[in-house]
Amino acid sequence: MVEAEVIMKKKNEEERGGKRRWGWAAIGAVLMVLVAISITSKYTKNPNSCQCAQDSRKYTGIVEDCCCDYETVDSINGAVLHPLLQELVTTPFFRYFKTKTLPQVKLWCDCPFWPDDGMCKLRDCSVCECPETEFPELFKKPSQYALPSDDLKCQEGKPEAAVDRTLDSKAFRGWMEVDNPWTNDDETDNSEMTYVNLLLNPERYTGYTGPSARRIWDAVYSENCPQYASGESCQEKKVLYKLISGLHSSISIHIASDYLLDEAKSLWGKNLDLMYDRVLRYPDRVRNLYFTYLFVLRAVTKAKNYLEQAEYETGNHDEDLKAQSLIRQLLYNPKLQAACPLPFDEAKLWQGQSGPELKQQIQKQFRNISALMDCVGCEKCRLWGKLQVLGLGTALKILFSVDGHSQSNQPLQLQRNEVIALVNLLNRLSESIKFVQEVSPSIEKKMDGLLSEPIAEEFSSWRRIWEAVGGFWLKKLQL
Numbered sequence: 001m002v003e004a005e006v007i008m009k010k011k012n013e014e015e016r017g018g019k020r021r022w023g024w025a026a027i028g029a030v031l032m033v034l035v036a037i038s039i040t041s042k043y044t045k046n047p048n049s050c051q052c053a054q055d056s057r058k059y060t061g062i063v064e065d066c067c068c069d070y071e072t073v074d075s076i077n078g079a080v081l082h083p084l085l086q087e088l089v090t091t092p093f094f095r096y097f098k099t100k101t102l103p104q105v106k107l108w109c110d111c112p113f114w115p116d117d118g119m120c121k122l123r124d125c126s127v128c129e130c131p132e133t134e135f136p137e138l139f140k141k142p143s144q145y146a147l148p149s150d151d152l153k154c155q156e157g158k159p160e161a162a163v164d165r166t167l168d169s170k171a172f173r174g175w176m177e178v179d180n181p182w183t184n185d186d187e188t189d190n191s192e193m194t195y196v197n198l199l200l201n202p203e204r205y206t207g208y209t210g211p212s213a214r215r216i217w218d219a220v221y222s223e224n225c226p227q228y229a230s231g232e233s234c235q236e237k238k239v240l241y242k243l244i245s246g247l248h249s250s251i252s253i254h255i256a257s258d259y260l261l262d263e264a265k266s267l268w269g270k271n272l273d274l275m276y277d278r279v280l281r282y283p284d285r286v287r288n289l290y291f292t293y294l295f296v297l298r299a300v301t302k303a304k305n306y307l308e309q310a311e312y313e314t315g316n317h318d319e320d321l322k323a324q325s326l327i328r329q330l331l332y333n334p335k336l337q338a339a340c341p342l343p344f345d346e347a348k349l350w351q352g353q354s355g356p357e358l359k360q361q362i363q364k365q366f367r368n369i370s371a372l373m374d375c376v377g378c379e380k381c382r383l384w385g386k387l388q389v390l391g392l393g394t395a396l397k398i399l400f401s402v403d404g405h406s407q408s409n410q411p412l413q414l415q416r417n418e419v420i421a422l423v424n425l426l427n428r429l430s431e432s433i434k435f436v437q438e439v440s441p442s443i444e445k446k447m448d449g450l451l452s453e454p455i456a457e458e459f460s461s462w463r464r465i466w467e468a469v470g471g472f473w474l475k476k477l478q479l
């Protein structure tokens with residue numbers, strides 16, 4: 001009897017122990033599942049996780065609102081456009097830009113918005129002007145080849161419905177001084193104009209920063225091309241915003257690619273952190289750079305008949321022939337024509353009843369942006385700001401002010417300075433695209449590394465917790 005009681009007691013204890021183990025096992029399993037859910041949700045659903053950030057930084061497929069993809073832009077830019085443009089901008093015709101280079105004290109006369117407080121810190125802010133003897137003699141005189149207006153080929157009689165994307169090549173014989181409805185520049189004001197050699201004044205870090213620079217960008221964005229909220233704004237306003245943002249990205253990339261790393265030692269070089277902070281970490285800014293590049297490229301190729309027949313005379317026969325030849329190679333490049341025949345389709349814009357009114361409104365906003373460039377408080381920044389905004393204004397003029405439907409029915413006429421600005425702008429954008437393509441994988445890898453270090457640390461902490469929890473429950477189960 002006693003023996004039977006002892007056996008029963010033992011059996012009951014074993015059953016209780018078994019139940020206890022099962023209880024501990026169940027609690028352990030639930031806790032482990034909770035820990036696992038917490039870890040997986042942290043690294044798969046969190047929008048700030050490394051995986052998501054990596055995906056959003058890949059640039060593939062068609063560039064938004066354009067007709068060409070990122071991969072094609074990279075390859076055609078690297079293989080064809082960049083080398084051609086680099087050579088073209090060194091020719092005498094393209095390297096001298098006519099601009100007002102007013103001393104700081106006179107700046108307020110030109111800036112229609114506010115007197116500048118001159119924030120520029122470095123010697124590198126100032127522009128190196130050309131001596132009178134250096135720039136081409138032919139540039140000093142008004143063109144003797146200008147056509148009387150009745151000699152311009154009329155574009156009437158084209159079918160109203162179809163968009164004519166060709167430009168009248170016969171209209172061009174010489175450089176005309178005509179107003180650009182998109183810009184605020186007046187090239188006829190010769191007394192204060194001077195020529196600068198762009199090769200001697202590279203766009204790079206100048207030390208222009210702080211409230212003065214910020215005020216210009218703020219005025220450009222907030223008053224003249226407010227950020228569109230997707231779906232709310234019309235396509236045309238979106239285009240203006242993207243052009244300015246793309247230009248801003250390009251300026252920041254040039255600052256970062258030629259930066260004063262150590263002022264005391266006069267050491268210049270690449271500042272990749274700055275490039276990441278200002279451009280690469282914002283995928284939209286990179287996309288807008290590609291958009292602006294394709295937009296300007298479309299303008300250049302649309303004006304091909306005109307540009308082919310233009311005169312690139314500076315008095316230096318060999319160099320002028322070279323400029324002409326390089327322009328032809330650019331305009332009729334078979335690789336470019338095959339890979340990206342229509343970089344941007346301007347025919348989709350200004351449709352509908354409000355088209356003409358909208359165009360006037362955006363034209364006014366762009367003229368304001370152009371006028372704002374006179375308020376940039378650093379000469380070299382102002383030079384490149386004015387040149388590139390004039391380049392954009394020229395692209396806008398080519399794409400939107402001259403076609404079969406223009407009110408005036410006037411064929412395209414460009415000022416010499418507009419052509420110089422257009423080509424130099426395309427070259428700047430091309431350099432930026434190349435730079436982004438070359439350095440962004442390594443910067444992104446570095447940044448991903450920095451991002452993943454804390455994540456790796458977190459993972460190992462989680463692993464330690466996991467092991468501790470697992471070990472504890474195993475011990476309990478072995479009890």
Ligand SMILES: Cc1cc2nc3c(=O)[nH]c(=O)nc-3n(C[C@H](O)[C@H](O)[C@H](O)COP(=O)(O)OP(=O)(O)OC[C@H]3O[C@@H](n4cnc5c(N)ncnc54)[C@H](O)[C@@H]3O)c2cc1C
Pocket residue numbers: 203204205206207208209210213214216217244245246248249251252255278285373376380381382384385
């Ligand atoms: C016309 C112009 C030309 C300049 N040229 C030079 C130059 O040659 N060399 C030089 O050293 N400095 C130049 N600067 C100054 C330079 O652009 C910066 O303003 C300065 O370096 C201070 O930079 P930041 O970090 O405050 O940002 P900023 O570049 O001033 O940007 C101001 C704000 O604009 C927004 N933003 C920035 N980039 C973009 C983008 N791509 N798209 C949309 N929004 C954006 C952000 O909200 C940012 O905070 C120029 C300024 C202007 C206005």
